[in-house]
Amino acid sequence: MTRLPRPLSRPGSAKNWAWRFALLAILWWMISGGEWASWRWGLPAIVIASLVMPAPTLPLRPLAWLRFVPVALWLGLRGGIEVTLLACRPQLVLDTRLVEYRWQRLVDGPGRLFLATLINLIPGTLTVRIQPHGLLVHVLHYRDDTHTMLSRLECHVARLFPGTVTAEETP
Amino acid sequence: MTETLLNAAGHGLVLVGLLFFLAGSLGLLRFPDIYARLHALTKAHNLGLGLLCSGLALQASALSEAAKMMLVWLLVLIASGIGATLVASTANTCGIVPRQVSRRIRHKRPREPKE
Numbered sequence: 001m002t003r004l005p006r007p008l009s010r011p012g013s014a015k016n017w018a019w020r021f022a023l024l025a026i027l028w029w030m031i032s033g034g035e036w037a038s039w040r041w042g043l044p045a046i047v048i049a050s051l052v053m054p055a056p057t058l059p060l061r062p063l064a065w066l067r068f069v070p071v072a073l074w075l076g077l078r079g080g081i082e083v084t085l086l087a088c089r090p091q092l093v094l095d096t097r098l099v100e101y102r103w104q105r106l107v108d109g110p111g112r113l114f115l116a117t118l119i120n121l122i123p124g125t126l127t128v129r130i131q132p133h134g135l136l137v138h139v140l141h142y143r144d145d146t147h148t149m150l151s152r153l154e155c156h157v158a159r160l161f162p163g164t165v166t167a168e169e170t171p
Numbered sequence: 172m173t174e175t176l177l178n179a180a181g182h183g184l185v186l187v188g189l190l191f192f193l194a195g196s197l198g199l200l201r202f203p204d205i206y207a208r209l210h211a212l213t214k215a216h217n218l219g220l221g222l223l224c225s226g227l228a229l230q231a232s233a234l235s236e237a238a239k240m241m242l243v244w245l246l247v248l249i250a251s252g253i254g255a256t257l258v259a260s261t262a263n264t265c266g267i268v269p270r271q272v273s274r275r276i277r278h279k280r281p282r283e284p285k286e
Binding site: 031076077079083084088098117118124127129130140 | 195
């Protein structure tokens, strides 16, 4: 049974608007280099943009995202090092395969898209096709724990996005 | 003193980042098909860019400049992650078959038989 996402705050609510305003303000601060003079016309632009910007369709989980950052960085580092070692070996030895990964927790939506994109940045995997029942993944150098790694990653992503099914409920 | 250390660390990160770029480019040349080459682009190059941006961020004169460097990395990460799937998906639709068999790829030219 699919657990539905918890009801969202109204798109036009002050809380939502404050989140969008804060996000755009941080972006402006980065892009403008923190120059005070730029806020004269930057501030009105941010206010207008935060009013017309579409509200997020899912509730935000800032703490879960913060916890996920070190995991993603670690996986990215491992992925880069693994490819580097494979590319620099004098004799190129690859065990490339196409594997099917069946969805275990995530339901159709942004969570699946995020996982499909994230897979491209972690060690040795590349999303070839997103299917209704799972992902077609290209593995650069197949290892026995490839499926376990993908499953673990799906658990991480499921914590970021609501609307997941529990493992017990999966057939 | 702190500035000197930050500068040295920044230069070190940039240097290591460049090595990852080099390795990624090597993978691009050596890997056997489009799918394997995408791995080199999305992983080694992104790690190289991350280290490069981190190195430049350490040398930045203001916090906003450092944050801008990291924003560049984040945007490239998102773009390359999505782009890799699109390229791989298109290649798959066009019928390009990835190598699925374990194989040892030798780059040495085979000896020609003596006449």
